[in-house]
Amino acid sequence: MNSTHDYSTLTCCCTLEWLDRNGTVKRTVRTKTGIVTLVRNEFRDLFITVASKETNQKLLLKGVVIHKKFASEGKATLKFSDLLVNLFLSNAPPTQLTMFLKALFVKMTNSLSSPKVPIRDKLLSVRDQSVQDVSPLSSKDVQRFKNSQSSQDDSKKRLREEESKGSQGSQKKICLQSLGKLTKEQQEVLDAVMSGANVFFTGSAGTGKSFLLQHLINSLRPDVTCATASTGSAACLIGGTTLHAFAGIGDGEATVERCLQLAKRPVSLQNWRKCKHLIIDEISMVESSYFQKLERIARELRSFEKPFGGIQLIVCGDFLQLPPVSKSKNKFCFMSEAWQSCHFSTFYLQEVHRQSDSNFVSILNSVRLGSLNDEMVETLRNTETQMIENKGVLATRLCCHTKEAKMINDSNLEKLSGESKTYEAVDEPSSASRTLDDCTPVESKLTLKIGAQVMLLKNVSVSQGLVNGARGVVARFEKGAPVVEFLCGASYTVKAEKWPVKTPNGGVVSRRQLPLRLAWAFSIHKSQGLTLDCVEMALEKTFEAGQAYVALSRAKSLESMRVINFNAKQVWADQDVLEFYRGIASDANRRDLMAPRKIGKSFAPQKKKVTKSFKHIPLVSIS
Ligand SMILES: Nc1ncnc2c1ncn2[C@@H]1O[C@H](COP(=O)(O)OP(=O)(O)OP(=O)(O)O)[C@@H](O)[C@H]1O
Numbered sequence: 001m002n003s004t005h006d007y008s009t010l011t012c013c014c015t016l017e018w019l020d021r022n023g024t025v026k027r028t029v030r031t032k033t034g035i036v037t038l039v040r041n042e043f044r045d046l047f048i049t050v051a052s053k054e055t056n057q058k059l060l061l062k063g064v065v066i067h068k069k070f071a072s073e074g075k076a077t078l079k080f081s082d083l084l085v086n087l088f089l090s091n092a093p094p095t096q097l098t099m100f101l102k103a104l105f106v107k108m109t110n111s112l113s114s115p116k117v118p119i120r121d122k123l124l125s126v127r128d129q130s131v132q133d134v135s136p137l138s139s140k141d142v143q144r145f146k147n148s149q150s151s152q153d154d155s156k157k158r159l160r161e162e163e164s165k166g167s168q169g170s171q172k173k174i175c176l177q178s179l180g181k182l183t184k185e186q187q188e189v190l191d192a193v194m195s196g197a198n199v200f201f202t203g204s205a206g207t208g209k210s211f212l213l214q215h216l217i218n219s220l221r222p223d224v225t226c227a228t229a230s231t232g233s234a235a236c237l238i239g240g241t242t243l244h245a246f247a248g249i250g251d252g253e254a255t256v257e258r259c260l261q262l263a264k265r266p267v268s269l270q271n272w273r274k275c276k277h278l279i280i281d282e283i284s285m286v287e288s289s290y291f292q293k294l295e296r297i298a299r300e301l302r303s304f305e306k307p308f309g310g311i312q313l314i315v316c317g318d319f320l321q322l323p324p325v326s327k328s329k330n331k332f333c334f335m336s337e338a339w340q341s342c343h344f345s346t347f348y349l350q351e352v353h354r355q356s357d358s359n360f361v362s363i364l365n366s367v368r369l370g371s372l373n374d375e376m377v378e379t380l381r382n383t384e385t386q387m388i389e390n391k392g393v394l395a396t397r398l399c400c401h402t403k404e405a406k407m408i409n410d411s412n413l414e415k416l417s418g419e420s421k422t423y424e425a426v427d428e429p430s431s432a433s434r435t436l437d438d439c440t441p442v443e444s445k446l447t448l449k450i451g452a453q454v455m456l457l458k459n460v461s462v463s464q465g466l467v468n469g470a471r472g473v474v475a476r477f478e479k480g481a482p483v484v485e486f487l488c489g490a491s492y493t494v495k496a497e498k499w500p501v502k503t504p505n506g507g508v509v510s511r512r513q514l515p516l517r518l519a520w521a522f523s524i525h526k527s528q529g530l531t532l533d534c535v536e537m538a539l540e541k542t543f544e545a546g547q548a549y550v551a552l553s554r555a556k557s558l559e560s561m562r563v564i565n566f567n568a569k570q571v572w573a574d575q576d577v578l579e580f581y582r583g584i585a586s587d588a589n590r591r592d593l594m595a596p597r598k599i600g601k602s603f604a605p606q607k608k609k610v611t612k613s614f615k616h617i618p619l620v621s622i623s
């Protein structure tokens, strides 16, 4: 994708089918890398060309039906009913495909309202039959398209007539609103990724790291892009799988030789060989020795001596959030040789999107660095007596241990009188249940009663506030389905939703379940990556650096949370991580906003290597 947003060309897998009048396929041509381009001739007729080693076709865009239902998976079909040709596009970067289809649809619609050159003039023309690329989609094009869509003018009717031979789907308006827009700093990361560099981007909680990852995933070819995260819940948020499931070396505790044997099993071997872009979210929880082993395995299995066997690494996370589960002194993956060998282009996102109150953002940034002043401590303490409950929705308790959270949910559900209803997930295939337990946020069995505190786990209607993380309470059951009253004011009869999960070997397994989870309590570890509506926490039992920061930064505002028995000692940052971030800052020869600290320890970031790849000022606080 280039920065001028010229979406008139697409590279993807193309299958062309020529049909006879009865719809029987006469000939098929398939190409793995076809260049599909939107062009026009001197009479302004639109065509699609498909160019590859195997074929070179030019198809007139007339009587075309567009099936775009699976565009988000990189697939679409164009049916040229006048020419009796079908063009199947697959394995396209989803964002590019969506934008290509939009450009196609807008240009087609606009061309219908343009004056036509009479056929006689065309036949008599002495000009050659050359074509040229269409101009990139301009705001003028889009405005003209929107006008023609809203006013029921002739062009729209004619387009409908042209498309009426096709299915209902083709008549749907193509929505011109794309996914949420990237900010400038996020766009810079996307550009670096598209240039092929290994990229590490970091930033405090809520700076849109996972949001940006979703854009990156949609911009890369699906068949060679492996989207992973260090934990199942983080993987769910980006629609990927766990890094462990991808790598196929278990917990990585075995020797390199044994890990290699494990990774050579057919499924893992195939993953490693076909992967060109490896994405890892919540990198802070990936253990150094595990990362080191992955690098070695990738090189061996791909028989290529470049770091990670030439795979492009795109990693993100915040090392000042949860650390890896490890007792090792050098537990963070940035301490490994493998990390150094990747020569990451490093970016530091600074704009916080989760919270809008600048005072709260600056308190969170100080919590992140483990250095709160008295005023900040006081502000957090003052939240203890706040009433944040509303409309029957109680605050979600964030617990330091998973067991504690489970106990709170079970006992509160038990206490409710009234009939309980249990919803069993439908897993396809049923043998994938364990993977689906790990990689979807929904449980295989969900028990609810009237009065149960719940959280929504899907974006059902963003405009109504029915988004992932929205808090509510079960008000009643209607025809067996729970009706939930949400804090945002909406009442919603919850329907089962589907969670497709890509397996590392390219297949898809799925779970259908109600998008709800009991929400009296969550563990802090399970809440990582989430944005929560109404939270309460007691942080006395925190046992990891960054744990209190993760808990506090889930809240959207100071007014929507309550901290019980807060004490500045509950907040601390890992010194190695602070040093790592400080190292990046000084390497970049930029202003470092952290107070200098003297740390006597063996690890020192390899400054020269980081300097080379450094791209952004690593500010560690926000003014
Ligand atoms: N460019 C953007 N435009 C609109 N909303 C955004 C943008 N970037 C992020 N957001 C929103 O901000 C919120 C936080 O984003 P996200 O969860 O990606 O942050 P994060 O950096 O991954 O946080 P964490 O470190 O806690 O995992 C989300 O609701 C997300 O949709």
Ligand SMILES: [Mg+2]
Pocket (backbone or CB within 6 Å): 209, 210, 211, 529
């Ligand atoms: Mg995230």
